[in-house]
Amino acid sequence: MKVTALAGGVGGAKLADGLSRLDQSLDLTVIVNTGDDFSLFGLQICPDLDTVCYNLAGLENSQTGWGRNQESWVALKEIQSLDGPDWFQLGDKDLATHLERTRRLREGQTLSQITADFCSSWGIGAAVLPMSDDPRPTFVKTDRGVLPFQEYFVRQGCQPAVQGFIFQGAKESAPAPGVLKAIRDADLIVICPSNPWVSIDPILAVPGVRNELKGQQVLGVSPLIGGAAVKGPAAKMYREMGVEPSAAAVAEHYGQLLDGFIIDNQDLVLAEQISEVSGGVLQVYTEDILMKNREERIRLAGQVIDIGKDLVKEI
């Protein structure tokens, strides 16, 4: 079964990891948001791509959700002693990823080539594709001005009130090699429980992606449980954008893109509402979607695939 997942950071990485570890081996491709990418110390840093890869490789820090496990912080401590910026936590192992990626980019390799090589070094079986090899920075329009994503997200801790989003260069960007084909050839598309505004929307804004998705069976997993995000500012963003945050809001956000949508058991009351809003077109499923450990990732991934198979049959 060919499965293509769209993913951002931590939540998406967890489900992608679960999908990659199912007993029934899938032909899995993960298309990852690169709108969060930025440059610091001259290094090209791709937070979502790294979070996905570290998780797929089993190298992730399960406490923080980002970065490497058994990480050390020697370089960062020295940077602090030189009064350098320490708002973005760069561990020593993580640094190596950015250093070698930057070196290869400067040599002329593309982000997708580099990512494929890194995945091979890390023993990752799934294909991990950046959404684009072109720079596609996300900016956040806020009450404190237009901020580069990491400035908003990490440096200002998501404090500014969001007014909108800019996906710079979206129209001119090309999908990375393999992205459109991975969508076209997939038996099932999974929209991972990532932030719709800043993790999934940037992928959907890549020219050609929405169009390819139209003919496909798309199953989403809600990033919101009980109106709150498991991690990150998704709920806060909905509120600031004038929408009551809930799994229903996410379903409406994706609209006709979705054929199926998995929400948490505790949001059972929303199931009917979501289905009704779609005119009965959208199939809504309830599961325990919180993934607190690797076993729960695999369990949810199994449910996603089971539901996906039903969905594919139905359609």
Next chain:
Amino acid sequence: MKVTALAGGVGGAKLADGLSRLDQSLDLTVIVNTGDDFSLFGLQICPDLDTVCYNLAGLENSQTGWGRNQESWVALKEIQSLDGPDWFQLGDKDLATHLERTRRLREGQTLSQITADFCSSWGIGAAVLPMSDDPRPTFVKTDRGVLPFQEYFVRQGCQPAVQGFIFQGAKESAPAPGVLKAIRDADLIVICPSNPWVSIDPILAVPGVRNELKGQQVLGVSPLIGGAAVKGPAAKMYREMGVEPSAAAVAEHYGQLLDGFIIDNQDLVLAEQISEVSGGVLQVYTEDILMKNREERIRLAGQVIDIGKDLVKEI
């Protein structure tokens, strides 16, 4: 007493460190070769500047001569696992220096501003000046072609036979702010026991430096003892350039630039020869010039200053 030292890597750093730790406090400026500087992983690396600063700060790795003490190698190990280049040994602490320097350079700060800031963070009392804020890469002409310095020095382990040296951009480069003044105002100039070909000559090639040195009292310390270099390829270079390596060869190398020259006690027999070649103009002194530990650095530095004072009186 105002003392200005010209220095390259390890040997120069040791004597500069000794000078900075004398009981009689000197007004010390160290002008450092930047011809070894290069870029790796997009980072600007200044090996001689860092070696001098780490030594002056007491942060140096006394085993290797370069790099930081109590260093860790987490990032490098990860770079290796990604099949990245590991020929240049970047420790985690050392990496922080290159990261923060690169960040500041990209912000538009000059190498001399950055170096001054770093010295302040590291508690260094001496003024450390890069010879130039302009890129001034040294290339080595060898039997294997023209090689960037670090390619020759580290990656190929000084194996290629040297045929000459290119100080790229020398004529167009400007001395860093303070360099000419530090020479002009000094009571004594010390040419540290650094490689004449690739550590000191690049400094002497900075426009204005030789001219300012002419009027000054210049005391050199031989980098060669018994015809061999304490560290590095200086002796091999002399041989390949058709000159028998010895303290006498170094004295001849610097020629009329020198007013005094300190050679090792074991080269006593050369003293008369060196003096004769100069027509009796050059004062030659013999000392134990090998610096095996910090105490010996300070001892030699004290002798350099004592001799320097005599020299200044005599002239």
